[in-house]
Amino acid sequence: DPAFSPDGQQIAFRSNRPGGSGLWIIPLSGGAARRLTTGSDSAPAWSPDGRLAFVRGDRIHVVDVETGTVTPVQIEGLPSPPARDPAWWPDAHQIVFTNASTGAFAGGALYEVAAGGGPSTPRSPQTRRVLAPAPSPDGRWIAYFSRDAQERAQLWVEPREGGQATQLADHSDTTPLRTRWSRDGATLMYSADGRLWRVPIGGGPRQEIPFSAKLVIRRRQANLSPVTFARPKSSVRARGHMGLALSPDGERIAVVALGQLWVFRPGAKPSAVAALPE
Numbered sequence: 001d002p003a004f005s006p007d008g009q010q011i012a013f014r015s016n017r018p019g020g021s022g023l024w025i026i027p028l029s030g031g032a033a034r035r036l037t038t039g040s041d042s043a044p045a046w047s048p049d050g051r052l053a054f055v056r057g058d059r060i061h062v063v064d065v066e067t068g069t070v071t072p073v074q075i076e077g078l079p080s081p082p083a084r085d086p087a088w089w090p091d092a093h094q095i096v097f098t099n100a101s102t103g104a105f106a107g108g109a110l111y112e113v114a115a116g117g118g119p120s121t122p123r124s125p126q127t128r129r130v131l132a133p134a135p136s137p138d139g140r141w142i143a144y145f146s147r148d149a150q151e152r153a154q155l156w157v158e159p160r161e162g163g164q165a166t167q168l169a170d171h172s173d174t175t176p177l178r179t180r181w182s183r184d185g186a187t188l189m190y191s192a193d194g195r196l197w198r199v200p201i202g203g204g205p206r207q208e209i210p211f212s213a214k215l216v217i218r219r220r221q222a223n224l225s226p227v228t229f230a231r232p233k234s235s236v237r238a239r240g241h242m243g244l245a246l247s248p249d250g251e252r253i254a255v256v257a258l259g260q261l262w263v264f265r266p267g268a269k270p271s272a273v274a275a276l277p278e
């Protein structure tokens with residue numbers, strides 16, 4: 001879930017790479033990645049002044065990129081505690097988010113709160129469920145994913161000051177993780193049907209963004225011993241016993257093996273006492 005810094009020179013992302021899980025930062029030019037937080041943190045979102053909001057345990061936090069100081073955002077007035085999908089308005093004073101847990105498939109109602117915490121303000125009807133809100137660069141619009149009449153996730157946009165939401169695309173399989181605005185705020189980019197797309201917010205046909213990627217995956221080569229089987233009609237020691245049980249007097253042992261129940265005394269020959277169904 002990568003996110004570009006405001007100056008375009010760094011990328012924040014979540015990872016379980018060696019060294020620990022959490023949020024990491026890497027220069028756009030390449031080089032060593034630096035771990036910023038530790039834990040199952042997700043949804044990194046840069047503020048215009050270079051801070052990062054993220055989700056930890058269904059709560060929104062803000063981390064100072066330079067010092068690594070993490071501060072929880074105390075949100076008041078929500079119908080239920082969980083919050084996810086933080087995004088910043090261009091003034092860096094307000095964070096918009098959805099009132100839902102990270103595992104909520106359909107999302108939740110849209111809210112905003114001061115970056116330092118405080119009372120929350122609803123931005124959408126409680127009946128509308130949205131995912132991954134994204135304010136425009138000029139702060140006039142907000143885009144998000146929400147479900148259409150067929151319960152399919154689609155891309156929508158609406159004015160910040162209120163008004164009718166407009167559905168911008170119609171796909172059979174949209175990936176409702178994060179949409180991206182162009183720098184001029186005229187188009188949105190997103191993923192759907194296994195491809196990348198751009199669509200103008202003023203209306204018009206969507207266009208595919210063609211791409212190709214070459215991956216090199218290094219695997220350890222395991223040297224496995226050759227598999228051999230016993231000769232037909234030869235005797236082999238049975239393995240894979242299950243259901244081991246000791247008799248109440250401690251004198252006998254019962255096990256399940258080869259589809260039968262066996263009973264024997266230690267050191268004596270086992271005898272099958274019952275055939276078992278699969």
